[in-house]
Amino acid sequence: MRNVKLIVSYDGGDFNGWQTQPGFRTVQETLESAISKLTGEPKTRVNVSGRTDAGVHAVGQVVNFYTASDHPPEVILRAVNANLPPDVIVRDAAEMPQSFDANRDAKRKLYRYVIHDGPVSDVFLRRYAYHVRNRLDVAAMKRAAVPLLGRHDFHSFETNWPNRMSSVRTITHLALNRLGDWLWLDVEADGFLYNMVRAVAGTLVNVGRGYWPESHVAEILQAEDRKEAGPTAPAQGLFLMRVSYDR
Amino acid sequence: MRNVKLIVSYDGGDFNGWQTQPGFRTVQETLESAISKLTGEPKTRVNVSGRTDAGVHAVGQVVNFYTASDHPPEVILRAVNANLPPDVIVRDAAEMPQSFDANRDAKRKLYRYVIHDGPVSDVFLRRYAYHVRNRLDVAAMKRAAVPLLGRHDFHSFETNWPNRMSSVRTITHLALNRLGDWLWLDVEADGFLYNMVRAVAGTLVNVGRGYWPESHVAEILQAEDRKEAGPTAPAQGLFLMRVSYDR
Numbered sequence: 001m002r003n004v005k006l007i008v009s010y011d012g013g014d015f016n017g018w019q020t021q022p023g024f025r026t027v028q029e030t031l032e033s034a035i036s037k038l039t040g041e042p043k044t045r046v047n048v049s050g051r052t053d054a055g056v057h058a059v060g061q062v063v064n065f066y067t068a069s070d071h072p073p074e075v076i077l078r079a080v081n082a083n084l085p086p087d088v089i090v091r092d093a094a095e096m097p098q099s100f101d102a103n104r105d106a107k108r109k110l111y112r113y114v115i116h117d118g119p120v121s122d123v124f125l126r127r128y129a130y131h132v133r134n135r136l137d138v139a140a141m142k143r144a145a146v147p148l149l150g151r152h153d154f155h156s157f158e159t160n161w162p163n164r165m166s167s168v169r170t171i172t173h174l175a176l177n178r179l180g181d182w183l184w185l186d187v188e189a190d191g192f193l194y195n196m197v198r199a200v201a202g203t204l205v206n207v208g209r210g211y212w213p214e215s216h217v218a219e220i221l222q223a224e225d226r227k228e229a230g231p232t233a234p235a236q237g238l239f240l241m242r243v244s245y246d247r
Numbered sequence: 248m249r250n251v252k253l254i255v256s257y258d259g260g261d262f263n264g265w266q267t268q269p270g271f272r273t274v275q276e277t278l279e280s281a282i283s284k285l286t287g288e289p290k291t292r293v294n295v296s297g298r299t300d301a302g303v304h305a306v307g308q309v310v311n312f313y314t315a316s317d318h319p320p321e322v323i324l325r326a327v328n329a330n331l332p333p334d335v336i337v338r339d340a341a342e343m344p345q346s347f348d349a350n351r352d353a354k355r356k357l358y359r360y361v362i363h364d365g366p367v368s369d370v371f372l373r374r375y376a377y378h379v380r381n382r383l384d385v386a387a388m389k390r391a392a393v394p395l396l397g398r399h400d401f402h403s404f405e406t407n408w409p410n411r412m413s414s415v416r417t418i419t420h421l422a423l424n425r426l427g428d429w430l431w432l433d434v435e436a437d438g439f440l441y442n443m444v445r446a447v448a449g450t451l452v453n454v455g456r457g458y459w460p461e462s463h464v465a466e467i468l469q470a471e472d473r474k475e476a477g478p479t480a481p482a483q484g485l486f487l488m489r490v491s492y493d494r
């Protein structure tokens with residue numbers, strides 16, 4: 001069996017998230033069907049770097065799957081894309097060593113959260129951003145975000161759920177930029193808790209609106225209590241940009 | 248009666264064009280309903296700078312309408328937007344002299360046609376661009392477009408339809424730009440024939456693909472025969488950007 005890695009981009013707006021669920025349109029099921037149609041193998045199962053929730057987008061999601069078919073990667077790329085609907089696309093395909101595991105081997109992930117604070121919503125990008133009516137103070141948000149960098153217990157930014165053993169993660173990169181009425185928050189970490197980026201975005205928006213002082217973010221982090229942080233910002237602003245591996 | 252001008256932006260993807268047609272979702276009917284809901288006047292009729300076809304988008308469409316209501320323009324802007332679905336938005340509202348007519352007084356319109364020639368389609372912008380699989384030769388397209396500038400009979404670029412008396416129009420500005428895998432063709436003229444920008448785009452794409460020599464565009468113009476030009480490029484790449492008035 002060959003081990004094939006795919007880099008996949010999808011518009012999450014019309015999907016009920018990544019993971020297959022009977023009766024719902026999911027990215028996993030859509031992708032697996034398109035691969036099976038090419039290989040003729042009925043039970044193709046893709047292994048993903050990490051699930052994304054309903055409405056969340058991906059620019060560079062990574063999966064791997066095993067196949068007995070001998071199509072070269074460039075043929076897989078073209079043929080799977082021909083079988084996919086317009087809101088999912090395979091951007092790259094490569095053959096990997098047998099041991100490669102898109103989930104276990106992922107070293108870092110980069111998420112981007114997009115906010116629009118123009119006076120009226122943007123009809124073209126409304127499905128890809130969180131529209132906030134108040135003009136946000138980006139300088140205050142940037143300063144407020146500094147304590148989040150590094151290794152911390154992010155339990156305050158984790159939706160209650162069957163959670164992982166530990167909520168300690170390391171944010172290796174955190175940047176907020178503005179261009180006109182558009183803000184994007186980039187967060188790279190060695191792993192993410194459930195709804196973590198959306199809780200960080202909702203918290204920083206509360207600072208940007210002037211509801212909370214900048215210093216409040218450090219207090220939220222120390223509280224280790226989800227009730228202290230801001231709301232979970234809407235799914236449509238969130239993009240999984242990139243998953244990094246050692247090789 | 249007060250004469251109110253609106254600048255309107257819409258995502259044409261889910262509309263059956265501008266003009267009201269029973270049984271179809273149209274921008275005109277959607278906007279008129281939203282205004283009527285505010286003013287309480289049941290028969291509000293908006294007068295548009297020019298209709299757009301099914302699937303065509305607008306960044307800066309212009310309309311005017313008469314109303315007896317005394318809401319100031321900023322209230323009209325907010326209240327009409329509150330009554331509109333997410334794919335139409337009023338960007339600006341202003342009170343105008345009685346004589347202002349969004350259609351008759353329009354001096355120039357600027358349309359933009361967006362083309363994506365990346366190897367795979369873009370899942371986020373697929374509804375806002377024409378995806379061409381061949382890499383286009385933009386330098387050749389630019390040179391080929393030069394003869395279109397100025398005053399000409401554009402009958403070769405006009406879909407047969409109950410047409411205007413004359414197919415002579417003046418293109419005052421024509422520019423083609425590339426940024427990465429994205430091209431945009433800007434065409435400003437004193438008026439446009441039916442499907443004119445889409446026929447120009449389809450023609451230039453044939454040059455960019457290498458199907459036609461650059462010199463062929465001048466020949467098409469001289470032929471005054473629609474069959475000589477390239478195909479009508481898809482509606483989803485076309486945006487009405489701006490309508491200019493003397494005052």
